[in-house]
Amino acid sequence: MKKFVLAAVAASVAVSPILAAAPAAAAPAQQTRTVIKHKPNGKVVVKKTVKKAPQQRYRTSWKRGERFDYRQARNYRQVDYRHYRGLKAPPRGYRYVQSGNDIVMVGIASGIIGAIFGNMIR
Structure with missing residues (x-):
């Protein structure tokens, strides 16, 4: 039974970056990170954290010959x-x-x- 549960958790973790990559590409403002911890009593804790993108900074000086964005x-x-x-x-x-x-x-x-x-x- 333990092997079945661990296999299911491993499969869901393997698929989660693929599923998390699609929304992240559509909305670059947030990035998702998955952390898995194995406790001594045999429980597996899955924790997802959302990280906001850094605030965009504007350029104050331009130089001739550079590409303007x-x-x-x-x-x-x-x-x-x-x-x-x-x-x-x-x-x-x-x-x-x-x-x-x-x-x-x-x-x-x-x-x-x-x-x-x-x-x-x-």
């Missing part, structure tokens, strides 16, 4: 150059976006940073 930008939005003094029309294939108080000229297709205008937005 809008998910790391604070206050991301596309900017109209006509509303800001000192900005000219972007070259073909580029656009201006906001990241914090900075305006960044980004390639539309590649996402490479072409220029950075610091503290243009107050």
Whole structure:
């Protein structure tokens, strides 16, 4: 009887990472961890803990030539150059976006940073 119970517990543990991986992939905000403890009296304790994903941090500085990722930008939005003094029309294939108080000229297709205008937005 003991072998049957242990085999059932082992099978459920072997299947649980497969089942836990599907919801974790759909919702990356939580990660599940399964801990199995064997007690001296023969009982098996299965404990699941849920760990929250770390809070996303925004980048404060960008460099020319890097790839721009809008998910790391604070206050991301596309900017109209006509509303800001000192900005000219972007070259073909580029656009201006906001990241914090900075305006960044980004390639539309590649996402490479072409220029950075610091503290243009107050």
